Amino acid sequence: MEEVLEKFQIQGDFQSVNIIENGLINSTYLVTTTSNKYIVQKINTFVFTNPVELMENIQSSTSFLDQKKEKTLNIIQSKKGESLIKHKDEYWRAFDFIDGSTTHRKASNIELVRECGKTLAHFHKSFIDFPVEKLHTTIPNFHNTQIIFQNFVKGLDNSDIKLKEECKVEINYILENGQKCNRIQNLILEGKLDKRVCHNDPKISNILFDKSGKSICMIDLDTIMPGIILNDFSDAIRTICVSENEEESDLEKVNFKLDYFEEFTKEYLNINAENLNSTEIENLVFSVEIIFLEQGIRFLQDYLNENKYYKTSYRKQNLVRSRNQLHLAKQNEKKSEKMNNIIRNCFN
Ligand code: GN1
Ligand code: MG
Numbered sequence: 365m366e367e368v369l370e371k372f373q374i375q376g377d378f379q380s381v382n383i384i385e386n387g388l389i390n391s392t393y394l395v396t397t398t399s400n401k402y403i404v405q406k407i408n409t410f411v412f413t414n415p416v417e418l419m420e421n422i423q424s425s426t427s428f429l430d431q432k433k434e435k436t437l438n439i440i441q442s443k444k445g446e447s448l449i450k451h452k453d454e455y456w457r458a459f460d461f462i463d464g465s466t467t468h469r470k471a472s473n474i475e476l477v478r479e480c481g482k483t484l485a486h487f488h489k490s491f492i493d494f495p496v497e498k499l500h501t502t503i504p505n506f507h508n509t510q511i512i513f514q515n516f517v518k519g520l521d522n523s524d525i526k527l528k529e530e531c532k533v534e535i536n537y538i539l540e541n542g543q544k545c546n547r548i549q550n551l552i553l554e555g556k557l558d559k560r561v562c563h564n565d566p567k568i569s570n571i572l573f574d575k576s577g578k579s580i581c582m583i584d585l586d587t588i589m590p591g592i593i594l595n596d597f598s599d600a601i602r603t604i605c606v607s608e609n610e611e612e613s614d615l616e617k618v619n620f621k622l623d624y625f626e627e628f629t630k631e632y633l634n635i636n637a638e639n640l641n642s643t644e645i646e647n648l649v650f651s652v653e654i655i656f657l658e659q660g661i662r663f664l665q666d667y668l669n670e671n672k673y674y675k676t677s678y679r680k681q682n683l684v685r686s687r688n689q690l691h692l693a694k695q696n697e698k699k700s701e702k703m704n705n706i707i708r709n710c711f712n
Contacts (some may be wrong), residue, residue, distance in 0.1 A: 365393070368404070371449045372440050372458050375399045386467055386569050387584060388674040394461060401461035402440060406454055411673065412586060415455040417500035419448045422457075422585045425561065428494050434486075435462075435581040465572045465580055470609045477624045479579040480604045481631030483571055484563075487582050488593060489636050491561035496590045499561065506564055506587060507595040509658045513538070513545035516661050523668040531683065534664055537690055541657055548594060548647065548654060556643040562591030567603040593640065594647055597632065598655035604628055606692060610659070613684045620695045625652075626706045633710045645711075649703040656693035660686045 365381050376399030384392040384403070391406040407415045422439065429436040440458040442449045449456050471477045505511045516538065520528065528535060551557050563570070564587035572580040603609065605624035608617050629648070637645075663686035666673045671682055696703075 365395075365404075368449065368451050368456050369395060371442050371444075371451065371456075372402075372404075373443055374402060374440065374458070390586070395458075401463070402458050403461050404456065404458045406456055407448075407586075409455060412502060414500070414502055415448055418502045418586055419457060421499050421502060421588050423447050424498060425491070425494070425585060425588050429490060429581075432490060434490055437581070437583060437585065462572060462580060464574055466575060467569045467572060467583075469569055470606070471568060471604050471624060473577075474624065474627055475577055476573070477604055477627045478631045479573070479577065480568060480571055480600060481628040482635060483579040483582060484566055484596060484600050485632040485635035487563060487566075488560065488596065489639060492639055494561050496559055496561050499589050501589050503587065503589070506589070507591060507599075507658065508549060509545040509654055509661075510549040512658055512661055512665075513542050516665050517542070519665055519668060527668050531664060531668065531686075534660070534683075534686055534690055537694075538657070538661055538664065541693075544654060544657065547650065548592065551643055551647065552592065556641070557592050557594065558641065559590040560593050561588065562593065562596045563588055564591050564595065564599070566596050566600040568600075569603070593644055594651035595655065597648060598651035601625060601628060601652050602655050602659060602689075602692075608688075610663075610685045610688050611681075612688055615687065615691045618688055618691055620692055620699060622699060622702055622706070625703060629706060630710055633707075637710070645707070648707055649700050652703070653693055653696040653700065656689050656696055660689035660693055663689060 366378055369378055374397060376397030379396045379398060382394045384394050386392060389408045389411050393404045395402045395404050407418070409415060412418050422437070426436045426439060438460040439447045440460065441447060447457060468476065471480065520535065548557070563582055563585070565584060566582060570582060570584040572583050574580055605621050605628055607619040607621055612618050663674065663682045667682035667686060671679070674682060676682060
């Protein structure tokens, strides 16, 4: 680590390094020096095959926010003046640690939910005049649920028979619901959903809070790229409007919280409804059901593929995560009428 740090324009002498267990993809460390604290990350190049373009996206989006005086991540440059360093075939980058900041793995109260709704809406609104075509698509088809479903089905042919037997119920559920995976993609093809600057991974632990529970800014900007606003809206709700996080194996405890959904949506729409078109508004509720299905597929696919994508600490973790997400997809289907009423009320 000290060899890596040597290459960055870091102030003070190195004192300590602590692993931060946040995120299923990159490796994250909190580095303390005699004068400052930094977040230093090793980029997972199995997932992010083009770290240079990824950092260009982060660079252009954070400097845009900076110019608008919006709080965002501050990239620490390398001694050569670059935002990324290569060290022994690994890619590293660093940010200032924001003093007094913290993250949450689930929303423990409704105030936090409101803060999340505001933060995401504000993020989208801030980028409304950013030229979206300037961002690289660092992971093609990242939220293309149609392709995610098709790849899942193709992958089944090569999966281990015993694993498939173990996941029979989940696989069947996904196959039965596959048709739904086309709807948003079809709307895109019809030109009804605009490409916008999206975070693409706005889960609750990617929002930074201060100790009093006020949000500071969105973090983990690795997937900032052109996207569909519905995916951000729903992906935030996926981890914010639930009673337990995606790691919970006791499904009796896992519930979609309509009261949280209502508050999140009210706050979001209050700030950003003016920038949504009618197709986006009509599909807000459907997008939530589909994101749970999408994430359930992604976790299950990784389980069947022997856990190469998401970090795991035990063998069945991706199966547990998938069951959790599919359970919520089913719940959502049943709650959609109530959710649509909530949206309607937001416009009355
Ligand atoms: C990954 O890196 P992290 O943990 O913020 C994943 C998201 C998933 C999420 C599930 C690039 O996000 O898409 O929704 O895990 N990021 C990537 O927790 O695949
Ligand atoms: Mg990430």
